Amino acid sequence: MSYHFSKIVDQSFDAAVKRVGDALKKEGFGILTDIDVKATLKKKLDLEFRNYRILGACNPSLAHQALQAEDKIGTMLPCNVIVQELDDGRIEVSAVDPVASMQTVGNPNLLDIARTVQTKLKAVIAAL
Secondary structure, three states: OOOEEEEEEOOOHHHHHHHHHHHHHHOOOEEEEEEEHHHHHHHHHOOOOOOEEEEEEEOHHHHHHHHHHOOOHHHHOOEEEEEEEOOOOOEEEEEEOHHHHHOOOOOOHHHHHHHHHHHHHHHHHHHO
């Protein structure tokens, strides 16, 4: 089982980041964290790196349900979505597959929640 689903998009990097944010919002997610890996590696290590952003997305209602089912599930939240510029200049968007990650917990009460999140994140990727 893959741990992510991805799609190549035909737009600029910045446009893709904005479009991902809009698609997440439409599915009930907010972006809690926005990590600019390129800027961070330049600042901390003085390294050049490609455009790469990690967006930590959270659907509050579903996160609450997951926390009710498993008190330590916060270690696996939020759901990360990445936007990256590949070596050939194309832009790829990838989202974590919550079913793949949640199955390691072994709590069957999380499975339906994870499937709901998975459906929503797949809709985000499909909408791009």
